[in-house]
Amino acid sequence: xxxxxxxxxxxxxxxxxxxxxxxxxxxxxxxxxxxxxxxxxxxxxxxxxxxxxxxxxxxxxxxxxxxxxxxxxxxxxxxxxxxxxxxxxxxxxxxxxxxxxxxxxxxxxxxxxxxxxxxxxxxxxxxxxxxxxxxxxxxxxxxxxxxxxxxxxxxxxxxxxxxxxxxxxxxxxxxxxxxxxxxxxxxxxxxxxxxxxxxxxxxxxxxxxxxxxxxxxxxxxxxxxxxxxxxxxxxxxxxxxxxxxxxxxxxxxxxxxxxxxxxxxxxxxxxxxxxxxxxxxxxxxxxxxxxxxxxxxxxxxxxxxxxxxxxxxxxxxxxxxxxxxxxxxxxxxxxxxxxxxxxxxxxxxxxxxxxxxxxxxxxxxxxxxxxxxxxxxxxxxxxxxxxxxxxxxxxxxxxxxxxxxxxxxxxxxxxxxxxxxxxxxxxxxxxxxxxxxxxxxxxxxxxxxxxxxxxxxxxxxxxxxxxxxxxxxxxxxxxxxxxxxxxxxxxxxxxxxxxxxxxxxxxxxxxxxxxxxxxxxxxxxxxxxxxxxxxxxxxxxxxxxxxxxxxxxxxxxxxxxxxxxxxxxxxxxxxxxxxxxxxxxxxxxxxxxxxxxxxxxxxxxxxxxxxxxxxxxxxxxxx
Amino acid sequence: xxxxxxxxxxxxxxxxxxxxxxxxxxxxxxxxxxxxxxxxxxxxxxxxxxxxxxxxxxxxxxxxxxxxxxxxxxxxxxxxxxxxxxxxxxxxxxxxxxxxxxxxxxxxxxxxxxxxxxxxxxxxxxxxxxxxxxxxxxxxxxxxxxxxxxxxxxxxxxxxxxxxxxxxxxxxxxxxxxxxxxxxx
Numbered sequence: 001x002x003x004x005x006x007x008x009x010x011x012x013x014x015x016x017x018x019x020x021x022x023x024x025x026x027x028x029x030x031x032x033x034x035x036x037x038x039x040x041x042x043x044x045x046x047x048x049x050x051x052x053x054x055x056x057x058x059x060x061x062x063x064x065x066x067x068x069x070x071x072x073x074x075x076x077x078x079x080x081x082x083x084x085x086x087x088x089x090x091x092x093x094x095x096x097x098x099x100x101x102x103x104x105x106x107x108x109x110x111x112x113x114x115x116x117x118x119x120x121x122x123x124x125x126x127x128x129x130x131x132x133x134x135x136x137x138x139x140x141x142x143x144x145x146x147x148x149x150x151x152x153x154x155x156x157x158x159x160x161x162x163x164x165x166x167x168x169x170x171x172x173x174x175x176x177x178x179x180x181x182x183x184x185x186x187x188x189x190x191x192x193x194x195x196x197x198x199x200x201x202x203x204x205x206x207x208x209x210x211x212x213x214x215x216x217x218x219x220x221x222x223x224x225x226x227x228x229x230x231x232x233x234x235x236x237x238x239x240x241x242x243x244x245x246x247x248x249x250x251x252x253x254x255x256x257x258x259x260x261x262x263x264x265x266x267x268x269x270x271x272x273x274x275x276x277x278x279x280x281x282x283x284x285x286x287x288x289x290x291x292x293x294x295x296x297x298x299x300x301x302x303x304x305x306x307x308x309x310x311x312x313x314x315x316x317x318x319x320x321x322x323x324x325x326x327x328x329x330x331x332x333x334x335x336x337x338x339x340x341x342x343x344x345x346x347x348x349x350x351x352x353x354x355x356x357x358x359x360x361x362x363x364x365x366x367x368x369x370x371x372x373x374x375x376x377x378x379x380x381x382x383x384x385x386x387x388x389x390x391x392x393x394x395x396x397x398x399x400x401x402x403x404x405x406x407x408x409x410x411x412x413x414x415x416x417x418x419x420x421x422x423x424x425x426x427x428x429x430x431x432x433x434x435x436x437x438x439x440x441x442x443x444x445x446x447x448x449x450x451x452x453x454x455x456x457x458x459x460x461x462x463x464x465x466x467x468x469x470x471x472x473x474x475x476x477x478x479x480x481x482x483x484x485x486x487x488x489x490x491x492x493x494x495x496x497x498x499x500x501x502x503x504x505x506x507x508x509x510x511x512x513x514x515x516x517x518x519x520x521x522x523x524x525x526x527x528x529x530x531x532x533x534x535x536x537x538x539x540x541x542x543x544x545x546x547x548x549x550x551x552x553x554x555x556x557x558x559x560x561x562x563x564x565x566x567x568x569x570x571x572x573x574x575x576x577x578x579x580x581x582x583x584x585x586x587x588x589x590x591x592x593x594x595x596x597x598x599x600x601x602x603x604x605x606x607x608x609x610x611x612x613x614x615x616x617x618x619x620x621x622x623x
Numbered sequence: 624x625x626x627x628x629x630x631x632x633x634x635x636x637x638x639x640x641x642x643x644x645x646x647x648x649x650x651x652x653x654x655x656x657x658x659x660x661x662x663x664x665x666x667x668x669x670x671x672x673x674x675x676x677x678x679x680x681x682x683x684x685x686x687x688x689x690x691x692x693x694x695x696x697x698x699x700x701x702x703x704x705x706x707x708x709x710x711x712x713x714x715x716x717x718x719x720x721x722x723x724x725x726x727x728x729x730x731x732x733x734x735x736x737x738x739x740x741x742x743x744x745x746x747x748x749x750x751x752x753x754x755x756x757x758x759x760x761x762x763x764x765x766x767x768x769x770x771x772x773x774x775x776x777x778x779x780x781x782x783x784x785x786x787x788x789x790x791x792x793x794x795x796x797x798x799x800x801x802x803x804x805x806x807x808x
Contacts, residue, residue: 180670224658321804391662417692422685460759480681531800537735 004017019150021180021382023188023374026154026235027170028086028132028211029153029341031055032368033137034375036384038448038531041372044144052367056083057132058120062581063420063533066136069579075269078261079106080119082240088115088126088173089213090164095576119260127171146360151178153378155370156183157212159232159397159445162455162485168481180381181455185209186216187392188228188373189339193364194220201334202228204323204407206352206360207370208315209340211237215319217326217333223389229416230397231322236314238342243306245271245299253295261290278304305347310353319355324414336360339369368571393418398453400485403420403440405430407449412477415445424476426492433465437473439498440488456589460489460498471527535584540578543590547597558603571595635707636690646704646770648694651764657691690748698789701782710779712786719787731755735799739806748803755796762789 022035024042032050043051049069059080065073073081082105082217088096093115096107108116108123116123133152140148146404156168156175167180172179187206187610193203200220207214214232218225249255270286276308277284278301287296305559323330342348352360358519364372380388395418401411402425413423429437444452463471472492478488479485490497547567574589640656650804662668665681669676680772693699719725734751741747762785769777 183665221654221658223661226654226658317804321800324800324804383671391658391665391667393658393661393665418688420681420685421688421717422682423689431684478681478685481684 001432014499018384019382020141020145020147021375021384022137022145022149022152023376023378024134024137024152024154024186024224024376025370025371026086026133026171026189027055028084028209028239030210030367031133031137031139031306032371034368035141036370036375036379037145040282041375041379043368043371044140046140053136054539055086055133056081056082056402057085057129058082059121060125060581061120063164064121064132067404068210071351074321075262075265075551076350078265080121080417082117082119082129083125084124084211085129087235087239089130090161090167091115091126091434092163100185105107106148106423106446122306126173127167130168130171131174134171138175138177149177150382151378153181153183153187153188153374153381154179155183155185155231155374157207157209157234158186158214158216158227158230158394159212159234160483161234161398161453162400162483163453165483169484180378183374183377183392184214184216184227184230184394184482184483185370186214186230186339187218187394188370188377189223189337190218190220190373191218191224191376191390191392192369192373193337193361194225196272202328202332204333204344204356206215206315206319206336206340207232208342208348209237209241209341210342211235213315213318213342215315217328224391224393226393227395227418228326228328229317229322230395232397232463233314233327236311238345239268240311241275241308241342241345242268242271243287244311245274245304247296248299248303248307249286249288249295252297253293255288255295260291263293266290273452275304275345279346301346307488308347309351310343312345312348316351316355319352333358337364337369338362339366341367372474376518394481395419396421396483398443399445400455400479401442401444402427402451402475403449409442409444409449409452412475413479419479420481422476422478424474427473427475428469429463429466429473430468432468434468434471435463435465435472436461437463437489439475439487439489441477441485455485456487458487458489458494458498460491462494462496463491464494464496466493477517531583533583533586534582537578540574540586542569542589543593544574544578547593550600554604554607558607559600563600566596567593567600636694636703639687639690640694644704644707645768646701648700650695652732653691653694657687660687667797692710697763698786698793701770701786701789704770705779705782705786710783712783719784719791721784721788724788724791727758728795729751731795732798735795735802738802744806745803748806750797750801751799752796755792759789759792761795762792 018036022033024482025032032043032051032053034041045051046053053067054071056067056070056074058065058077059082060073062567070081071083074083085399093107093113097117104344106118106409108118114125114127116125117129137150152172154168154172160168168182169179186207188204189207190203200222202217202219205214205216205218208217212232212234213236214230216230218227240500245263249267249271250257250259255267259267270288274284274286276298276533281301283298283300285296287300288294291583323333330344336352336356336358338349341368343362344361349360349362376390377392379385380390384592395416396413397415399411400413401409404410410425413421427437439460440449440456440457441455442449442452446452460473462474473489474492475487477485477487488498546568552569559567570589572594574586577585577589580586636646640653640660642648642653643657661684664680664687666677666680666684672680676760693703705712731754732750734754738747738751743801764784767781769782
């Protein structure tokens with residue numbers, strides 16, 4: 001029994017302090033931040049009322065621009081405008097060969113390690129690019145909530161491997177965020193959904209986003225969310241839909257494979273537009289006019305369905321496998337929840353409905369549901385709900401193993417094992433007098449090391465020389481609640497020990513993170529700059545709009561041609577500077593405009609007063 | 624309410640969940656007990672606790688997960704029960720000398736290999752899987768009866784043999800499922 005607490009007379013126990021926490025959905029195409037405020041979980045908007053932040057980072061000569069404004073540079077300046085960067089998280093430079101040809105960026109020529117992309121502001125890693133997006137969301141949350149965040153929950157696709165999770169964690173650190181937890185996106189969706197509906201049962205979360213596909217089967221029971229199995233494809237998403245459509249256009253329009261980067265961007269943009277248009281309409285017109293190519297055509301929904309069907313069928317096959325891994329029958333699935341922008345495509349809804357033989361649930365905004373779920377978990381982890389019963393029991397998506405003789409993989413922890421988990425296995429030496437043992441940590445389902453993802457290598461040294469086969473080396477794999485692995489090895493008879501946190505061979509070293517952290521202290525200043533810029537831009541927009549309305553109203557009547565030219569010039573200057581990133585220049589332009597308009601403004605006031613007074617008797621006016 | 628420090632890690636898995644020792648087990652009861660324990664030990668409950676408490680919680684939650692997984696599946700449950708009675712199942716020595724059984728394995732393996740070529744591959748796959756599961760049910764039935772008698776009266780060698788055969792069938796079923804899932808590609 002808990003003891004009753006007694007406070008000193010006149011001193012009451014400290015009131016429960018609400019800690020600020022947020023959930024972040026760091027998506028391939030779009031990112032969002034949400035928080036629980038007065039008991040309600042909701043996504044947070046920027047100063048213009050927009051909730052969705054496009055996951056696009058533009059490296060301009062004056063600074064880094066994230067989101068909508070950055071997106072505008074995609075076609076003009078593709079090399080300095082990075083999008084879909086999540087696809088590169090945790091990938092080695094070598095991995096790029098499978099993805100690289102489709103990416104319109106210039107990579108620094110390196111064969112190993114973290115890939116780096118050339119931009120005009122220097123080479124950047126995908127982790128740093130993601131950190132830029134996180135910084136903007138952090139700033140937005142802190143501005144909206146009015147204080148510093150005590151911590152955040154960031155979501156990752158359930159199918160992310162150890163390297164991809166570690167990369168996300170590093171990005172959070174560089175962005176100056178205290179990460180409570182990485183949470184699997186489908187689990188986050190289930191939380192948002194489960195708490196909303198308050199029902200128990202078995203549900204399937206079908207999460208088809210911009211760059212990844214996840215299917216998870218969960219059992220809900222009185223606040224406990226137990227993931228039974230998870231599966232999917234970490235390199236299949238709505239971007240692939242766009243690519244398939246773009247390829248169709250290229251075929252129809254006779255555009256060659258080696259088209260310019262800006263042409264490829266244009267095609268991808270057009271493909272996305274068509275895809276979205278065809279969710280509502282039966283057909284959509286397409287026209288491409290660029291680089292001497294002039295082509296117009298029509299894509300019907302039927303043909304689109306034909307183009308997309310092979311990709312959607314891949315997801316259905318994954319559903320079938322995952323249901324089996326969960327050890328249940330398809331008919332036991334009570335409900336299917338749709339998450340992610342790609343589930344807006346009608347063919348996806350149709351095929352998923354046919355497979356599960358039920359109408360998929362689409363009533364929570366598929367773009368926001370993940371961030372909302374993450375914010376609920378963040379609120380609990382911040383300690384704001386001490387009586388909350390909610391508990392999330394997640395699994396690892398891919399088996400973890402060790403290399404044994406002959407390049408074979410011995411699986412130590414099979415996939416879909418509930419985390420946290422610790423498993424040990426004993427190995428022995430194979431040579432007389434062997435004093436060291438190499439441990440090669442791998443992730444994946446295949447039997448050969450070359451078909452699995454290599455996570456780390458380390459050596460246990462100092463084993464006392466013994467006859468082959470008599471040393472007993474116990475290797476322990478431990479996976480924490482974030483799904484991150486640490487491995488230790490210990491020789492049992494001598495007690496020689498070695499331990500590593502698994503940092504993927506192509507992750508960032510502690511040194512690199514340090515350097516980036518240090519440069520992000522300089523960023524604190526840059527963040528302030530960013531905030532100042534945003535404020536000036538809002539101010540500029542207000543001025544521009546008000547002045548245009550006024551000029552429309554009585555500009556001709558109150559201004560001489562010369563005055564008008566002067567005002568127009570000052571207005572133009574403000575419009576120009578506003579689209580840049582120099583806050584001081586915008587401020588100057590605003591002041592300049594205000595100075596030029598002084599005469600006009602006072603004339604307007606007089607005329608307004610006159611107008612207000614006209615038709616009224618002097619007696620009625622109460623001054 | 625249980626506290627983190629109260630948990631006795633020297634308990635066997637059945638004691639840990641406070642359920643009777645035996646092969647037959649109420650799965651929904653096991654799951655309920657498991658979730659109750661995780662509500663107390665899971666690291667998310669210690670998000671702002673001391674480093675030491677957090678480490679302790681990870682270790683205990685991992686132990687509970689392991690215990691749950693072991694008891695949940697009948698094959699690992701059978702091995703664990705034998706182990707509790709001092710009989711260790713050695714994975715290395717899983718050779719089977721039963722000629723009829725080996726013949727049956729070969730036939731099933733052939734049936735699996737021919738799935739993609741049949742007229743109705745999904746139907747053929749379902750049929751092979753059902754055949755495998757029929758054999759497994761028979762073996763589990765045998766284990767069930769023997770575990771009721773309980774060691775020392777139990778024919779330990781025959782039980783180990785049944786477990787070995789079940790491992791073979793598990794593997795076959797996995798292969799059949801793999802072939803079935805490749806039909807989609």
